[in-house]
Amino acid sequence: MKEEQYTIKCQADNTIKVNCRTPDNYRKLVTILKENNVIYHAYQLKEEPAFRIALKHIHHSTRTEEIQTELSKKSHQVRNIINGRHRVAKEPLNIFFIDLEPSGNNKEVYKTNYLQNKAVVIEPLRKENGIIQCRRCQQYGKKTPIRHHNKRTSWEHYRTEILWGCASKSNISIIQRSQSKILRIINNAPWYVNNQTLHTDLNIPYIKDVIREKSTSHHNKLANHPNDILQPLLEPQHNRGLRRHWPADLKEN
DSSP: GGGEEEEEEEOTTTTTEEEEESHHHHHHHHHHHHHOOOOOOOOTTTTOOOOOOOESSSSSTOOHHHHHHHHHHHHHEEEEEEEEOOOTTTTTTEEEEEEEEOOOOOOGGGOOOOOEEOOOEEEEEOOOOOOOOOOOOOOOBBBOOOSOSSSOOOHHHHHHHHHHOOOOOOHHHHHHHHHHHHHHHHHHHHHHHHHSHHHHHOOOOOHHHHHHHHHHHHHHHHHHHGGGGGGGGOOOOOOOOTTOOHHHHHHHT
């Protein structure tokens, strides 16, 4: 290649960065590096995104070279093949994600029903058409990163405690009845077994006990919190009207 067709820059880690001015020069450079067995890393051209497909119903132990050979016989040039893995267990699945070189016959690959005498299904990658939602905090527009983005603050704990502490006895009773019914259905308990026996044998606390435990734990954290702004939350409420319950009352009951 001519000198005006690319630029070279030396990096701090003793590597060389080559910037090609045109896509043709980029392809020529990649070909030269492959022929000379040079270790390199190349970024994908925006002008030529790969044609991505999903190959299903083929065992995960199948070698990627064999899949590439079979697709090459059908005039499909493979750029990359990755075996899919389970999102949680990280176990290999019977599915391969394949990147094909852009070509006019890319969509013909969907008509392939057999590879190596194996019945397979080739489909385009599924796109998430639904609203993005975090699986942990259920917030919309956010995905779950390695470190959760929604670390709860002290005010959010206080807000949750207000919802628990200000609930009326009738509303708490509704939740308690639902819990007892669910426990009875799960264990297929007969009619003569009372709710107290169910909760005791299954070691399931009552709703009011959970509320009191959460409130006590929250107040203990506030008492030892280094931020002085949160200390007024521990002060008792003097302006009481309509016999309203406050979260601090849960410690006394």
